[in-house]
Amino acid sequence: MIDGAYVFLVLFVTGSIVVLVVSVPLFRGFVTDARERHRARKTGELEPYTPDEEFDSGPPAALEEKTGHERERLRVVCWNCGCRNDLAYRFCRECSERL
Incomplete structure (x- = not known):
């Protein structure tokens, strides 16, 4: 006989597998993008930040x-x-470094 705990276990395992199948490609894309940005910054192809003209004019008072x-x-x-x-x-x- 099938009880509630067995049904819950089957639904939980099935849901977990679905979540993993959906999320792995998403996380793979995030990691790939982060690696590319890191490599570009290290080689100098990408600026560390976009200059802010209003505040880059000189030291503040x-x-x-x-x-x-x-x-x-x-x-x-x-x-x-x-x-x-x-x-x-x-x-x-x-x-995202601590200031």
């Missing part, structure tokens, strides 16, 4: 001189890739 909204617009430079990030960010917007 001293923090003491900035108030309110101006202070929020200051940036922190990532040590790993050189990308400028908002002060509120804890991780780089480009390479």
Whole structure:
């Protein structure tokens, strides 16, 4: 006789197999794209970040001189890739490295 536990087990195993069959090609694509970007950055074919003309004009004024909204617009430079990030960010917007 078939009980509820057996039906649950069959449905669980079948569902798990379906999820694996669907997700493996997706993850393979993500890994391939990430490897290509990493290789391109290492060889210099890809810039580490897209320059932001508004903030690449020169060093910002001293923090003491900035108030309110101006202070929020200051940036922190990532040590790993050189990308400028908002002060509120804890991780780089480009390479996800801890700031």
